[in-house]
Amino acid sequence: xxxxxxxxxxxxxxxxxxxxxxxxxxxxxxxxxxxxxxxxxxxxxxxxxxxxxxxxxxxxxxxxxxxxxxxxxxxxxxxxxxxxxxxxxxxx
Amino acid sequence: xxxxxxxxxxxxxxxxxxxxxxxxxxxxxxxxxxxxxxxxxxxxxxxxxxxxxxxxxxxxxxxxxxxxxxxxxxxxxxxxxxxxxxxxxxxxxxxxxxxxxxxxxxxxxxxxxxxxxxxxxxxxxxxxxxxxxxxxxx
Numbered sequence: 001x002x003x004x005x006x007x008x009x010x011x012x013x014x015x016x017x018x019x020x021x022x023x024x025x026x027x028x029x030x031x032x033x034x035x036x037x038x039x040x041x042x043x044x045x046x047x048x049x050x051x052x053x054x055x056x057x058x059x060x061x062x063x064x065x066x067x068x069x070x071x072x073x074x075x076x077x078x079x080x081x082x083x084x085x086x087x088x089x090x091x092x
Numbered sequence: 093x094x095x096x097x098x099x100x101x102x103x104x105x106x107x108x109x110x111x112x113x114x115x116x117x118x119x120x121x122x123x124x125x126x127x128x129x130x131x132x133x134x135x136x137x138x139x140x141x142x143x144x145x146x147x148x149x150x151x152x153x154x155x156x157x158x159x160x161x162x163x164x165x166x167x168x169x170x171x172x173x174x175x176x177x178x179x180x181x182x183x184x185x186x187x188x189x190x191x192x193x194x195x196x197x198x199x200x201x202x203x204x205x206x207x208x209x210x211x212x213x214x215x216x217x218x219x220x221x222x223x224x225x226x227x228x229x230x
Contacts, residue, residue: 001105001106001109002105002109005109005112005113008113008116009112009113009116012113012116012117012119012120013116013119013120015120015123016116016119016120016122016123016142017119017123018123019120019123019124019126019127020122020123020126022127023123023126023127023135029132029189029192029194031132031185031188031189031192031194032132032135032194034185035126035132035135035136035139035185036126036139038139038143038181039119039122039123039126039139039142039143042119042122042139042142042143042146042147043119043122043123043142045147045150046115046116046118046119046142046146046147046150049115049147049150049151049153049154050112050115050116050150050153052154052157053108053112053150053153053154053156053157053158054112054157056157056158058158058163061163061166061167061170064170065166065169065170065173068147068170068171068173068174068177069173069177070177071174071177071181072177072178072180072181075181075184075185076180076181076184079181079184079185079187079188080184080188082188082192
């Protein structure tokens with residue numbers, strides 16, 4: 001049964017990652033791309049979780065904790081950057 | 093006694109398998125939402141699903157699969173850190189999206205921030221970042 005679950009989740013997560021990558025490539029604005037990159041990070045975390053659960057090891061657990069701790073830094077930085085740049089172009 | 097524990101094991105396996113598939117489907121739902129929703133705010137709504145509920149389901153499945161008590165505090169810590177940091181990034185992205193007009197105003201049912209922004213623009217001359225920010229936080 002675990003093999004079946006692994007196959008199903010691999011297919012589903014691959015489709016989800018493909019959708020997020022399409023949005024990164026096509027996204028009309030920078031914020032859409034950042035949001036899709038966040039979703040891609042969540043999908044990678046989900047893949048790590050499923051790997052650990054299916055094979056019953058805990059090698060990636062600290063990586064998962066670190067990702068959930070500092071994963072927000074990138075999007076916060078880009079959000080500040082976007083706000084600043086738009087502000088300047090509107091003033092000038 | 094032995095068949096009973098075996099069936100308990102099977103039940104735990106089945107529950108964690110269901111949780112894993114559901115958590116993976118959350119990611120798929122986020123991807124479909126990212127591709128099909130029209131603007132940034134609705135895409136942000138879709139993007140929260142794997143970050144909170146999907147991670148919860150997968151961590152629960154992992155805890156069930158490991159069958160030991162000491163992993164649960166680590167899993168709870170991972171989920172609580174995710175709960176603390178996801179709203180921060182969502183707030184910043186949503187704020188920048190509102191500022192840079194990455195939204196369709198005709199799709200909003202209410203826009204509670206608009207009155208505040210108008211008031212701040214009238215008071216401070218719509219010039220700097222700080223007036224906007226202070227009144228939005230009020």
